[in-house]
Amino acid sequence: MRYLVSVIDDKSNPGSTDRQPAISAFNERLIAEGYWVFAGGLAGTDTATVVDNRGEHAMITDGPFVESKEYLAGVWVWEAPDLDVALKLATEASKVCDRKIEVRPFL
Amino acid sequence: MNATDAVSRAHREEWARIVAALTRRFGDLDIAEEAAAEAFATAVERWPADGVPPNPGAWLTTTANRKAIDRIRRENKRDDKHEEARMVHDDDPPEPLGAIDDDRLRLIFTCCHPALAVEARLALTLRMVGGLTVPEIARAFLVADSAIGQRITRAKAKIKAARIPYRLPSAEDLPARVAGVLTVLFLVFNEGYLATGPDTDPIRNDLTAEAIRLTRLIRALLPDDGEVAGLLALMLLIEARRPARVSTGGELVALGEQDRGAWDAALIAEGHRLVRERLAAGVAPGRYQILAAINAVHTSARDVRDTDWSQVLALYDQLVRLDSSPVIALNRAIAVAEIDGPEVALAVVDRLEERLAGYHAYHATRADLLRRLGRGRESRAAYDKAIDLAGNSAETAYLTRRRDQLGAP
Numbered sequence: 001m002r003y004l005v006s007v008i009d010d011k012s013n014p015g016s017t018d019r020q021p022a023i024s025a026f027n028e029r030l031i032a033e034g035y036w037v038f039a040g041g042l043a044g045t046d047t048a049t050v051v052d053n054r055g056e057h058a059m060i061t062d063g064p065f066v067e068s069k070e071y072l073a074g075v076w077v078w079e080a081p082d083l084d085v086a087l088k089l090a091t092e093a094s095k096v097c098d099r100k101i102e103v104r105p106f107l
Numbered sequence: 108m109n110a111t112d113a114v115s116r117a118h119r120e121e122w123a124r125i126v127a128a129l130t131r132r133f134g135d136l137d138i139a140e141e142a143a144a145e146a147f148a149t150a151v152e153r154w155p156a157d158g159v160p161p162n163p164g165a166w167l168t169t170t171a172n173r174k175a176i177d178r179i180r181r182e183n184k185r186d187d188k189h190e191e192a193r194m195v196h197d198d199d200p201p202e203p204l205g206a207i208d209d210d211r212l213r214l215i216f217t218c219c220h221p222a223l224a225v226e227a228r229l230a231l232t233l234r235m236v237g238g239l240t241v242p243e244i245a246r247a248f249l250v251a252d253s254a255i256g257q258r259i260t261r262a263k264a265k266i267k268a269a270r271i272p273y274r275l276p277s278a279e280d281l282p283a284r285v286a287g288v289l290t291v292l293f294l295v296f297n298e299g300y301l302a303t304g305p306d307t308d309p310i311r312n313d314l315t316a317e318a319i320r321l322t323r324l325i326r327a328l329l330p331d332d333g334e335v336a337g338l339l340a341l342m343l344l345i346e347a348r349r350p351a352r353v354s355t356g357g358e359l360v361a362l363g364e365q366d367r368g369a370w371d372a373a374l375i376a377e378g379h380r381l382v383r384e385r386l387a388a389g390v391a392p393g394r395y396q397i398l399a400a401i402n403a404v405h406t407s408a409r410d411v412r413d414t415d416w417s418q419v420l421a422l423y424d425q426l427v428r429l430d431s432s433p434v435i436a437l438n439r440a441i442a443v444a445e446i447d448g449p450e451v452a453l454a455v456v457d458r459l460e461e462r463l464a465g466y467h468a469y470h471a472t473r474a475d476l477l478r479r480l481g482r483g484r485e486s487r488a489a490y491d492k493a494i495d496l497a498g499n500s501a502e503t504a505y506l507t508r509r510r511d512q513l514g515a516p
Contacts, residue, residue, distance in 0.1 A: 001270045082272040083222060084280075105269045 337396030
């Protein structure tokens with residue numbers, strides 16, 4: 001079962017910025033234990049561009065599709081046998097990143 | 108026993124076991140629930156004509172299994188279903204719990220999974236484990252049938268999509284997960300004990316009875332868990348007082364004014380036995396065990412004047428160290444009033460105003476303390492606030508009488 005694991009930061013109360021070494025060590029463990037599929041940190045939401053080509057002309061606009069205090073700061077994709085395993089890892093991930101984590105299954 | 112009684116009895120005793128076993132076999136809560144319901148419907152039709160089978164549980168299990176297989180065939184999606192079956196897991200527990208393994212326990216832990224919203228856990232547990240119908244659950248919580256139906260459907264969909272496992276929690280997670288189950292059961296009990304709503308019976312003994320029945324089941328499955336024993340004892344000692352809690356006029360009767368002869372002696376004896384068992388265990392008690400002990404002190408006094416208030420206060424002091432909730436502090440103040448007098452207690456209660464201003468019991472407690480201090484006008488104002496906020500019809504009647512007894516302002 002694959003899970004999208006989102007790291008959520010809060011603009012008004014951001015998590016600490018010195019977490020990279022701990023995150024790297026956690027990633028090594030995820031790889032060694034066979035959970036790791038993908039991981040990536042994201043640039044700030046002000047670097048986002050939205051494209052909408054549902055109508056006659058493609059619209060390209062600056063900025064994220066929704067402005068909010070909380071935003072997606074990074075993602076993992078994990079392979080885990082069930083939600084309990086994913087939640088246990090996410091509990092550690094939240095501590096390691098010093099940020100909230102959302103766990104969502106892929107279809 | 109006639110066939111109808113036999114069906115109700117089998118429903119009480121076998122429902123959870125059948126749903127749990129079907130979930131394990133077919134890996135799908137939907138199929139399990141529907142097949143179990145169909146099996147009982149078949150029993151309702153057949154038993155009066157054919158006679159009650161010698162082993163009703165086995166008959167129902169076989170029938171339910173057949174219904175589940177029929178449904179899977181009917182949908183002609185056997186392969187898909189097998190695929191789905193893998194969604195709800197039944198792996199062995201990561202750390203075995205010794206001999207304690209029962210499908211019902213898996214079912215309870217799945218229904219009370221922390222990834223589900225509390226309202227969803229309540230509805231799902233009452234449906235899947237308790238065997239209540241959707242309209243029964245809707246009535247219990249005063250919401251529309253469709254809302255309960257949706258809650259249950261969404262919860263089942265999440266269990267499947269996010270792959271919430273059908274498995275016992277690991278030993279390491281067990282205390283937290285048991286605590287989650289007990290929270291659900293205590294919420295069910297409390298709604299029965301002090302039902303909300305102007306048109307509801309003030310005490311819903313269908314709900315208190317269901318909560319006790321499910322807690323007994325957990326107790327049978329986890330006999331060494333102190334908090335499970337504590338919660339069962341607590342419920343029994345509260346339930347024991349039910350016959351004396353509401354007057355013939357429909358008014359709530361305060362603990363100190365209840366006819367103690369009307370209390371259920373058998374439930375009290377069982378509750379006391381459980382409390383003694385926990386004391387003898389010599390393990391630091393959790394909050395349910397302490398609450399049970401407090402209720403044991405109250406139910407040990409033949410007359411309210413014999414209440415060992417210093418014991419009650421000592422237990423509340425212990426509880427406050429575990430649970431800093433203002434509601435606990437408020438209840439502790441009632442014991443303080445008995446030992447140090449209403450003036451000291453009022454000072455304790457007044458410090459809780461910021462956190463409890465919207466809670467009717469805060470104002471009711473203040474009103475009573477002010478009344479005892481002879482501060483009639485303030486007492487009346489506090490009763491007014493308590494009456495405004497109280498949601499239970501018997502409690503409103505009680506508070507109104509107390510207010511009106513204050514005499515002219």
